[in-house]
Amino acid sequence: MQIAMETDEANSLMSVITSYVIDHAGLSQDARQRLRKWRTDRPAGSSQMGSLAVAMNRALGSYIEEKTDRQVRQKGRYTRARRDG
Numbered sequence: 001m002q003i004a005m006e007t008d009e010a011n012s013l014m015s016v017i018t019s020y021v022i023d024h025a026g027l028s029q030d031a032r033q034r035l036r037k038w039r040t041d042r043p044a045g046s047s048q049m050g051s052l053a054v055a056m057n058r059a060l061g062s063y064i065e066e067k068t069d070r071q072v073r074q075k076g077r078y079t080r081a082r083r084d085g
Helices: 009-022 029-040 047-068
Strands: 069-074 077-082
Touching: 009 029, 047 077
Parallel strands: none
Antiparallel strands: 069 077
């Protein structure tokens, strides 16, 4: 399985996440302002958002790879166990 987010998708996701954190995480006013500034510094189409999208895709790929490609000990030896899905 392969997941790749486009820059605008990554921007939308980060917008939703940061909004949720600002509203529900019990942050101080200063922390909220810094988070809003961080979000504002990464508008859709910017090079910073492009870099963030690449990093998010890399992290998702690593997570999926880790969950689907594991070594399992069976009968005293280690074998690869791949889970699809």
